[in-house]
Amino acid sequence: MPAVLAAVAAAVRTPPDGLPITVPCASKLVAGKGRGFLQSVLHARGIIKRFGSILALAHVDLDVYPGEVVALLGDNGAGKSTLIKILSGVYRQDGGTLHIEGQPVRFADPMEARSLGIETVYQDLALAPHLDIASNIFLGRESLRKGWLGALGFLDRRSMREDAGVKLAQLKAPVKSVRQTVDQLSGGQRQAVAIARAASFGTKLIIMDEPTAALGVEESAKVLDLVGEIKSRGIPVIFVTHTLPFAFAVADRIVVLRLGRSVVSLATAETNINEVVQWITGSKSVDHIAELQGHRG
Ligand SMILES: Nc1ncnc2c1ncn2[C@@H]1O[C@H](COP(=O)(O)OP(=O)(O)O)[C@@H](O)[C@H]1O
Ligand SMILES: [Mg+2]
Secondary structure, three states, X not given: OOHHHHHHHHOOOOOOOOOOOOOOHHHHXXXXXXXXXXXXXXXXXXXXXXXXXXXXXXXXXXXXXXXXEEEEEOXXXXXXXXXXXXXXXXXXXXXXXXEEOOEEEOOOOHHHHHHOOEEEEOOOOOOOOOOEHHHHHOOOOOOEOOHHHHHOOOEOHHHHHHHHHHHHHHOOOOOOOOOOEHHHOOHHHHHHHHHHHHHHHOOOEEEEEOOOOOOOHHHHHHHHHHHHHHHHOOOOEEEEOOOHHHHHHHOOEXXXXXXXXXXXXXXXXXXXXXXXXXXXXXXXXXXXXXXXHHHOO
C-alpha cells in the first residue's frame, strides 16, 4: 500500500475496544476493512439535497456509533446545517438513504425524528423567550394534571418545574429558578436550556448545530461539558462547530464536509488541526491522494 494511502488508512479509527469504524467517504481507500459488528445509530449514505438550482448536498455519507461524539466540520456553506435538518426531519433529502439502528427511515417532519429519540439543538435554539425555563424544556410535550383537570387540558406546572430543575442539575447546569423567563438568561444559559431539552428527550441521538457560535470562552467550555455529560450517558452526539479546538476537545471523531460532500472521517486522537484544515480547505482530498497514488505508479 502506498505510504499516503497507508497514512489515510491509519486515520481510520479503531477504538480501544477494537471495534472498527469506517471512513464514510474515503471508504474506497479502506475497501476490505471489515465493518465489524457494531450497529450504527445513524447510517446515512449518498444524501443529496437541492434547493432549486443549488446543490446543497451533493453526496454525504455519515455514520454515528453508540456513545461517540462526532464533530461535523466544514467551511460556511459546506452543507452542515442542511445535513442536520435532514437528519432531524426538517428537510427531506432528494436522494440517498438513512438508517436508524439498522432500520430505513424517511422523516416526513421533525416530530417523526423526535419520536425516534433524535433531538436537535438548532442554531437559533428555537426557544420561546417569554416563557419560563420549565415551559421551554417541555415545549410541545407538556405534562397534564392527573384526573379530570388533565382531561380538560390543565398543565401540571409543578411537576414540570421540578423535572426541569432536576434535568438541569443532572446536566450540571443549575439555574437560579426554573421560573425565570428565557429572555432573562445569558446566551450560555439559553444554550444550556436548549441542550437540557434535547437531553431530556433525546434517547438515541443528539444533534447540535454550532452551539458555541454566540458564546464566550467560559460559556463555550460549559457547553463542551454538557456534551461530555450527554456522552457519559452513552448517547451519541453530532456537534457542528467552526472552532477546531472545540472539536478536538470534545469529539471522538471528526467528519469534514466540503462543497456538499463528506470528504473524510478521522479519529480525533489520530489527527491534528493542520490536517483537518487541509481537508476543510480542500488542499487535502481523496482525489488528491488518488493523484499522488497514480504518480507513484
Ligand atoms: N433554504 C435554502 N434555500 C436555498 N439555499 C440554501 C438553503 N439552505 C441552505 N442553502 C444553501 O445550501 C448550501 C449549504 O448551506 P448550509 O447547509 O447552511 O451550510 P453550512 O451550515 O455548512 O454553513 C449553501 O450554498 C446555502 O446557501
Ligand atoms: Mg450552518
